[in-house]
Amino acid sequence: MLVWTGPTTYTSRESMPFIILRRLLPILLLLLPPALLADTLNETARQRQQFLELYEALGRRETVGDARLEALRDYPLHPYLEYRQLRNRLWELDTARVEAFLEENADLPLAYWLRRDWLEILGKQGRWEPFRRHYRSGEGAALDCYALRARRAKGGVDEDWIERALVLWTVGRSQPDACDPVFALLYERDLISPERRWQRIQAAMRHRQHGLARYLARGLPADQQPWVKHWLRVRQAPQRSLRRPGFDVAHPRGQQIIGDAIESLARRDRPGARHWLEQYAERLHPAQRAGLQREIALRAAYSREEQALDWLYQLPEAVVDRTVLLWRAKMNRAARDWAGLLQAIDQLPAVLANQSEWLYWKGHALVLTGEAETGRLLLGDLARERSYYGFLAADALRLPYSFNDRSPAAEPAELAELASRPGFRRAAELRALGLLRDARREWQAAVIPLEREQQALAAQLAAYWNWHDRAIFTANRAGLHDALALRFPTPFPAQVRQHAGANALDPALAYALMRKESAFSPDAVSPVGARGLMQVMPSTARAVARRIRQPLSGSSALLDAEINMRLGSAYLREVLDRFNGNPILAAAAYNAGPHRVEDWLARNPDQPAALWIENISYAETRDYVKSLLAFAVVFDWRLTGEPRRISERMTQGGADPEGAPFRLAHELTPPPAAVIPTL
Template sequence: MPVFTSSCLARAGGLLLACAWLLAGNAQAAEPTPAQRATFKQAYAAAEQGDDWRALAGTLHDYPLYPYLQAAALEHDIRNVDRATVEAYLKQYPDWIPAADLRRDFLRELARRQDWSGFLALYQPGLGDTLSCDALQAKLAQGAALDFDRDLAALWSQPNLPDACDPVLDAAQRQGLLTAARLWTRIDRAADAGQAGTIASLASWLPAAQQDDAQRLALALRDPAAALAKASHWSDTPRARQAATLALVRQARRDVDSADASWQQLQSRFAFNAPQRDAILRALALFHATDFDDNALARLIALPAAAQDDSTREWRARVALARMNWPAVLAAIAAMPPSLQQDDEWQYLRARALAATGDTAAARQQYAALAGQATYFGFLAADRLQQDYAICPLSLAGDPPREQALLTQPALQRAFELFAVDLPSLARREWNRALHGADEATRRLAADLANRRGWYDRAVFTLSSGDALRLYDLRFPLASQDGLVPQAEQAGIYPAWAYAILRAESAWMSDARSGADARGLMQLLPSTGALVARAAGLPWNGGASLYDPVVNIALGTRYLAQMAQRFDGSTWLASAAYNAGPNRVDVWLAERGTLAPDLFVATIPYKETREYVARVMAFSVIYDWRLNRAVVPLVQRMGPIGQQYVPPGPDTPRRAVACPALPPAAGASVAAPAASSAGS
């Protein structure tokens, strides 16, 4: 097989010689020029494609990211590269991220080649389950025997393992290490994790008399309705009861009425133990509640104490809210544990119930306790009291010497440079390595440095707790270069709402990509982007273009406008539709469309969507304040369902923002409650 040999690395006299460009200096280097960055981008693209990157990179020997070029070329040619070349790179860059990636990927290649001696020479523990199993396979190939406690115990605790582990498990079975007891330990763990495939693969290694028990568990996970249909013919054994319990709980999520019917048939056939009965009753009550069935509230109230958890207690209150049964709401909240009662949502909804039952003084006291917070429920409480919103911003105190010290760190230099050349994923990895173990003040300062470079998501993720939440200028950036304000205005939507959606969707990560393939700042699916572009008469250059912030915002604001138009201009309903889909929101409106907006949000069945709407509406207030100094209250923006909503304009009445008297935080100063302009 031909091999890739570096022209820059060679062995001479037993010593490894390297080109002069291999190590970047540790001192702060001069800021790279735009020409260097443009050249690096071209060279990096060439290296990734297997083209002649060296011809493009002749002027980059001192550029801080030069080693990334050779790593990219080696990765492209991983099928042909020789071990000596990889080892040379690893020796020169033992602590670099591309070296770690190259080691991992070359180990996979060596395993594919079944070069087990080479594999073991490069292998290091802690590189993941796939390579752990490859290492065990390498030892087996050299004649070693497996020891369960030493070699397999950690892997065995995983409910699911990669395909690379199959030969190792086969060997362990042949050695007699996979006893029935050990198999059942892992099967039970897989059942708890919902891994039907793992259970099915292990079943054949059980004694013949036990295989059906395992297959029933796998069926309960894959097709609970089919398992329940067969359960009436199962013998009443502990494993049959386990499978029936699992099937009933799983089916309750899919179709609670059919699960209920199966429970009526099976509860007398099987001697379910108390925890099993509690799990079944809890699932049935919970999913009758999420369907808002007529008997849901009674079922939740009647649940045995041992069957209750925070979800059933919350849903008891949500079902009562949907019925506007205010005494039942108060009783449900009173039945919650104190930790849950202290949640802002339940404090606010308790105040709503107190007001509805005539206890105005207690309601106002509860609202006042919340109204000092810059949160969704704090803003709603302030609306109930008709008082100004409480937003008390902080700003970071400058520290030039410490900034300069930070900028001398090679990993942070690389992080900033990777961001500058549009490699944000790699930039985040260098960032995390640079700041691993850093104190809070250092991390805040680094986030501020990143923000000044247009790398906004670093502040969003770094400033996520304590008094750092009040660093609003960093946590809620106004990126005028991406054109959000003019694009939102052209689309006919309120810019503060568009900013809030963007912030909630991607936290300002322009390369964000969801499991469903939603992309970019406003998390659009490529199919959605194509449809919106066609409808709006905008150019469309494929799904990859959604990672361009300008393109993403242009299409995302138009899609938001479509959602708002579908729901009478309502931004809060459109926000729910943006998260859960408009068809799902239509179903909820048909069922509970007479509720007040705050109660409707509280009764959204999906926890993710409830929290998303609350987050977006709170963010929209903060962005409104940042853009306009004063804000349009939520009570005006969350108008009644079915009432046409018109986005705020220049003459829309606004509410002032106050700053409660709070002590300054260490390393920060209290700023006046004023906003930057959109162009700042």
Template sequence: MSLLTKLYHRLSLPLLVTVGLAFAPASNGAVTSDRELFLKAEKLAKIGRFDRDSAEAKQLENYPLFPYLLYNQLSVHLDKATDADISEFTTRYPNFPLEALLRYRFTEQLGKRKAWDQFLTYYDTLNSPNDEMQCYYGLALFSKLRVQETVELAQKLWQAGESRPDECDPLFRILRSENGLTSEIALNRVLNALENSNFGLSGYALKFVKEDHHKRVADAARATYRSHYKALKLGSAYTTEERARIQRIGLSRAYRKSPYEALDLLIKLGDRFDLSDSKNIHWITKVGVRVAKELKSGDAKKLADLDPTFASSELTEWRIRLALMDQKWNHAADLINRLPKAVLNEDRWRYWHAILPGNQDRASILADLSNNRSFYGFLAANILGEPANLNHQSAPFDSQLQETLKSTPPYIRIQELLELDRYTVARSEWNSWTETMSLSERHNAAHLMQQLGWHQQGILAAAFDNLWNDMELRFPVVYQEWFKEYSARRKIDPIWSHAIARQESALFPWARSSAGARGLMQLMPRTAKRTAKSINARYLQADRLYEPEYNILLGTAYLGQMYKQFKGNRAHATAAYNAGPHRVNSWLKNRKDLPLDVWIEIIPFDETRTYVQNVLSFAVIYSIQQGNEQALLTGEEKKGLKLASR
């Protein structure tokens, strides 16, 4: 009898009492619902005390989430599980999303048990084994006398620029005993450690560097780590790759002090910093863009010195932005012509290429651009006084296919998980379910999620499969009454508020950011509390922000405050909603007279620039959907397009 089967049976008399109490019928003789029974059984399964033989448990056998009970029960006893247990579960529940995790954890147990034959069988089925698992794999290979493979794997793992798991120690002892820890490999770990800002580990690896040349390289790299300007004094005793790595170690240290320190070092390195190396292109981009985002006019010359051959297109884009900021229109136009063709053909640079003075093809470029559904396409249409083009394509629904999809176990489990507000687990179900689907099947499945009210998943699915023209899936119209009611109170456009929520949370009420922002309009608890006080609304706890109506009440109030503070300019207010009013004030300082499209273009936070452009564009889309078409910019905002009005 397998462990899984044994776990189905009664475990002990005390357990029977516990289970009996846990599944006690509701008062007044009411029958406890399957969902309530599941929640009680789940608590027992998570401590390994789920009794499969109880009458109440048998009632759950056809409940959609029953496999989760068995998974939790088996997970608790995984240290005693056998191959038969895992196979039995997989056979019972094929395509269950946690099956892969169960198999992974079981393989880890086999490694701890040193059951190498079974381990090798399971290891080949794993996706992305971690370092610990790879070390077990190396030991399994060695047990089969596959010494060369063991050494090669151990060399790869040992060279990492960070500490290795304790489970790898036996493998590394084999590496040394087989003379696989060479001076070259040790040098590589020294450099990897320094590149990872781990000076202590580089000292440990240095002990294994034996050859004189390797010692010179290691010493030079460690010296440059301590004093980055030593990268300027490297002699000719190094290979091209060695010199480049030491230079980048110095750059990394300089950058940690200040982007300007790194910029100075790069300019002084000059031609010695080989731009035929893609890793070096990455560094001039990283340093140059970071400096450009300080929005200082005097930096334009330094950035030109940094990249005189326009090797970095991203840096060239930021040099264009600085030229726009300084209103050096001819210089901006010259820089645009330096962009690679693929970048030059993007809507962003087609717009600026057309709008800058001196372009005889302005009208035709804007007319062509106005056909596109993008911020710059909508802006071009706005300038020309033409309606925005939505390019919507209705989804090719297949009612028979949808009914088939709705009858599958994954869909039924997702439906029940949503009832329990378990969206993270539901997303795992979605990923597993749709992995082998055709595009048409995934498209229909995405609309089924929308029908269940899980709008966020429909939006994410559309993005994943590039279903850009399905506006109904990408821009669902929900919570409309609340957006209208509470926006009206603050005298702001409800479509704008709706667009903010669409950008902030993809209309997911339970959204929570890493910073702690919550709900549809992603309010920070402190901001919500302050806003509630300002409008005399009751604020008891942060979790109320997950309630759609309450979130919209406070979100529209805060948005209205930003709208008022920035004198009715939605671009400025939108930026403030995302990045904070203090930052927007700093970006407006000495730049209030810039054309509005230029001001948006030079927002130094990539996230905020995209945010503003998306929100304004989403408002256009929602207005068309609701039969109330509006231009990208209001009449007052459009007055700020000084270049466009020439």
């Protein structure tokens, strides 16, 4: 059942079906008899309160009687109580009880987690019969090792068993304790050859698991153990080891260690690595030599070093793959060698050459090398796209932007039917209770099996619920790439106006940043600890809070949308001020830190903005800046109907035009209107 939670604001560019739906459902609910409506709402509130009390008690591993759980049998989240009750007693429960739950709730995400936990316990207890019934391969090394132990208990050991065990053993990290009995049998039967042990040592060194490599070396024959000591010494001081290796470089393992030393040195000193490669060239296998040459050239290209372009073209054909071809194109672009860029693009595989990025730069290069008509035709086609490069192409030709908005129109009855399905009901309840991780899991489990038409309905349902991150991701899954109301919503309008106004921010840029950082998920937490709508790092939040005299109780406060927007907006203003109001540099600083941006400015001075962005060293930051610029255009259009040109944003630079970081957005002079291709 859809429950009205109060009036919702919407923008002037919101699609009409959403407006109708928002108005219609509250009216339908109000048509219910007042007593029935009140009873329904009161019963829901009572069930939610009871659920939370029991859920938290079970989370504390308290004993809860079956009768109390049974009282909520009809509540959509009853399986979550039963799950916690079973999980607390998995060690002692009989097989039938757990299997009954797994069968009854097979489509629930929590069934997967209970089964995993149960399999771990069955493995530890050696209860192999139920383990074999419920085990699925590929769910982790521990369960895979238990599965081999279960097979051994039933039918012994055959060649397939041994091969699977060897695959689990030959990895570059320590395996779980569950694997110890499996590996013990391999040792007992002397199935770990010195060559296979060396393979695992190589894998451990690749993963920089030096302790594991040292441990594995003990099992090598005595005359082979010194090789691992040499390798570990090389890792500590590659350049010193290259000067005085102290081992036979002609030996295959000596060659491998020397190659590793050169590769390690290449991470920080490309000319030095080239020097030592030349010194050892005659003593290395040609294939190894070519591979190291490629590694050094690519690392120089990643750092945008001048010599990288020459080194890339000096590579033997045997190691010229799509990565090398791609970086030849990038380095020609960085050098502004437009003729060389055209040749490099022509050598790219079609799947790369036809991407928007390279279509734009091919058109750019054609215009600047005397083939203006061909270049402008290419840019004209690209200008039909709603993308960063499509907007750049449109600016180069003075064309209007193509937004291609095609928002779907769902019937309220269709959405109501979808919302009534068990998976969506559970997702809605979990979200209402603040159990957001489980809510997203339920939503995902409910959406994945649907046909695309139903997924499109689900995206609209999420938007109606103001669950914007689910609406965005579900719209993408459903292929609704042109449904701009779904993919670029404008939530929190009052707060955005308030904090954008207080910090003199462009609201479209603020929306673009939230869309990129969290997809409007207030509870988002990144792997590195950034939190909330604007993904503010706790250390940054504390510093900004002190400067603006904002009380901050702790990192968890950043999950409050109001606090996060206040601090995130203030920090965005700070980086804008630091870089003279330029959104490109501010966006790069917000993502990678101001000091890195200052370094990139020093290394790439006097470049047009579009080219400077392409030369940002970090791929994540490069894509981040492009996304923010393109998203800001879309949000500007959604908010005002008249978006600012992306080139205007690129050259923005405070009150003093002479202080603008970028004088040009790109190097293309717009042609006379008469020769502009029409869309």
